[in-house]
Amino acid sequence: MNSxxxxxxxxxPTRVLVPTGMLGAGFTADSIRRGIEMGADAIAxxxxxxxxxxxxxxxxxxxxxxxxVSGDLRMLIVAAAEAGxxxxxxxxxxxxxxxxxxxxxxxxADILREEGLDRTVARIYSEQSRDVVLERxxxxxxHPLDPAGPLKPSTVERCEHIVGLLGHHPIVRAxxxxxxxxxxxxxxxxxxxxxxxxxxxxxxxPTWHAAKTxxxxxxxxxxxxxxxxxxxxxxxxxxxxxxxxxxxxxPTSVAAHMLYENADPFRMREPTGTLxxxxxTYVALDDRRVRVEGxxxxxxxxxxxxxxxxxxxxxxxxxxxxxxxxxxxASLDEWVTGLHAFLVDGAERVLGLDPTTFTIEMRCYxxxxxLGDLEPDRAEPPREVGLLMLATAxxxxxxxxxxxxxxxYLLHFPLPTMRDLPSFAFAGSPAETPxxxxxxxxxxxxxxxxxxxxxxxxxxxxxxxxxGAR
Amino acid sequence: xxxxxxxRTIGDVxxxxxxxxxxxxxxxxxxxxxxxxSFGLVAADGVVTAARVADAYRVDPEHVRIFRMPxxxxxxxxxxxxxxxxxxxxxxxxxxxxxVPLQRFPLAAEER
Numbered sequence: 025m026n027s028x029x030x031x032x033x034x035x036x037p038t039r040v041l042v043p044t045g046m047l048g049a050g051f052t053a054d055s056i057r058r059g060i061e062m063g064a065d066a067i068a069x070x071x072x073x074x075x076x077x078x079x080x081x082x083x084x085x086x087x088x089x090x091x092x093v094s095g096d097l098r099m100l101i102v103a104a105a106e107a108g109x110x111x112x113x114x115x116x117x118x119x120x121x122x123x124x125x126x127x128x129x130x131x132x133a134d135i136l137r138e139e140g141l142d143r144t145v146a147r148i149y150s151e152q153s154r155d156v157v158l159e160r161x162x163x164x165x166x167h168p169l170d171p172a173g174p175l176k177p178s179t180v181e182r183c184e185h186i187v188g189l190l191g192h193h194p195i196v197r198a199x200x201x202x203x204x205x206x207x208x209x210x211x212x213x214x215x216x217x218x219x220x221x222x223x224x225x226x227x228x229x230p231t232w233h234a235a236k237t238x239x240x241x242x243x244x245x246x247x248x249x250x251x252x253x254x255x256x257x258x259x260x261x262x263x264x265x266x267x268x269x270x271x272x273x274x275p276t277s278v279a280a281h282m283l284y285e286n287a288d289p290f291r292m293r294e295p296t297g298t299l300x301x302x303x304x305t306y307v308a309l310d311d312r313r314v315r316v317e318g319x320x321x322x323x324x325x326x327x328x329x330x331x332x333x334x335x336x337x338x339x340x341x342x343x344x345x346x347x348x349x350x351x352x353x354a355s356l357d358e359w360v361t362g363l364h365a366f367l368v369d370g371a372e373r374v375l376g377l378d379p380t381t382f383t384i385e386m387r388c389y390x391x392x393x394x395l396g397d398l399e400p401d402r403a404e405p406p407r408e409v410g411l412l413m414l415a416t417a418x419x420x421x422x423x424x425x426x427x428x429x430x431x432x433y434l435l436h437f438p439l440p441t442m443r444d445l446p447s448f449a450f451a452g453s454p455a456e457t458p459x460x461x462x463x464x465x466x467x468x469x470x471x472x473x474x475x476x477x478x479x480x481x482x483x484x485x486x487x488x489x490x491x492g493a494r
Numbered sequence: 495x496x497x498x499x500x501x502r503t504i505g506d507v508x509x510x511x512x513x514x515x516x517x518x519x520x521x522x523x524x525x526x527x528x529x530x531x532s533f534g535l536v537a538a539d540g541v542v543t544a545a546r547v548a549d550a551y552r553v554d555p556e557h558v559r560i561f562r563m564p565x566x567x568x569x570x571x572x573x574x575x576x577x578x579x580x581x582x583x584x585x586x587x588x589x590x591x592x593x594v595p596l597q598r599f600p601l602a603a604e605e606r
Binding site for chain 1: 514515516517518519520522524526550551552557559561563565566568570572574578579580581582583584585586587588591592594595598
């Protein structure tokens with residue numbers, strides 16, 4: 025049952041089980057069992073993305089909670105060990121920092137010991153030091169991606185953490201070296217899913233397209249909440265179907281996934297080339313399976329790695345105050361503008377702050393906080409507004425002092441026409457909440473690589489059930 | 495096909511209009527139509543244009559990318575975010591609510 029196939033025909037159809045769009049999001053044991061019964065050759069799942077913002081990369085911490093990630097891992101590792109197939113996890117710990125890989129690796133080691141399993145675990149790291157990035161920059165080997173400009177050394181120096189996006193090569197190397205469980209740092213969502221079929225010799229166009237289609241699990245099905253998918257790639261195309269027998273993929277649901285979180289729905293850049301789906305055809309094989317052919321992959325002349333970096337953009341303090349008075353709501357813009365000007369002036373006058381060193385932002389939730397100056401619909405006064413004041417400064421103490429200074433004015437600031445001082449509704453006591461450091465993504469650049477393994481490191485652990493628990 | 499005197503908006507005829515980050519520096523908007531007739535209206539010349547998108551979202555028209563995909567009846571619009579995802583002045587970390595201005599585009603062609 026455990027024997028690994030040798031000398032595989034290059035067109036051997038290869039099936040990858042994708043249990044969910046993100047490790048820690050949860051899935052059912054039934055769905056994994058079904059995927060394995062359907063003949064899965066590997067399980068692959070993504071463990072993160074940049075989508076939740078720069079905080080997780082800036083702090084090298086996970087968005088997901090350990091209990092949820094560990095629960096998902098246990099189900100996958102036990103099922104895969106029984107079936108004798110590998111498990112590949114990408115972008116461990118949300119942002120794929122070294123700490124994220126180690127966080128997942130510690131959970132995996134515990135699970136293997138507790139379950140009495142002997143498995144080889146590969147850890148692939150792709151976090152980059154500022155020094156390495158600065159060296160490549162000085163060598164002229166870092167280039168901007170639209171809409172960024174040329175990278176400045178000072179921007180690199182500001183980064184708390186920098187990761188590079190791994191392609192499939194290091195993952196394939198780990199698998200070929202005998203890894204049963206591959207835990208990768210920051211990787212493209214697609215590389216994690218494409219690695220195993222590419223190792224088997226499946227055609228790159230269909231493989232990358234299948235990987236893009238399945239990267240969010242059930243997102244490419246008609247009911248994304250009903251679990252993951254299984255795809256099969258061969259020499260000419262791929263077939264995809266949901267793990268849940270009651271769900272289905274349709275040509276539209278599959279084709280539409282090329283739109284998802286993609287600026288360009290036809291061309292997608294990967295470390296070793298570009299997937300082009302312009303001529304792809306989507307055909308329903310039956311009421312739940314879709315066959316896709318015609319996707320192409322253009323190999324790039326040299327391998328490259330996209331970089332992501334997160335830097336501290338300041339420290340914040342916030343206050344939430346509720347406004348229900350119809351008189352104020354009827355003149356909301358006037359009230360907020362007056363209050364904002366008063367607070368900016370007071371922070372300079374009373375706190376002695378240089379106005380170029382802080383910002384006070386007023387967001388009127390219930391009126392136009394979400395779209396701000398793009399809000400097209402301001403005709404009617406809102407029924408109620410939650411005014412969120414955000415003070416941003418170079419350190420937490422200054423940001424907090426702005427909130428504390430603002431407190432009585434957020435509570436009582438009147439319209440010029442009011443005969444009494446109003447009192448508004450603070451959401452709680454204390455009214456102010458320190459938010460700590462606020463991070464920002466500052467890299468939108470690629471670095472040229474010496475080869476496909478450059479700037480990545482692989483470590484192996486044979487975790488044996490014979491070792492005592494730590 | 496060119497619609498000129500329709501008083502409806504994209505939101506009135508589309509099955510779904512959505513927005514999302516495409517990485518931390520880009521936002522992408524998708525208009526899904528349920529039939530060829532509504533796709534024809536949304537995809538018509540002068541309805542979704544770089545100039546209109548630039549005006550509604552206050553971005554540089556040079557950076558606005560528009561895709562029409564008749565096979566799945568989708569019009570897609572992508573442009574760089576004005577501030578990166580989750581930075582101090584960002585109001586919508588996932589850019590999940592940025593579809594509303596596009597939803598309100600008139601089906602009447604812009605007059606240029």
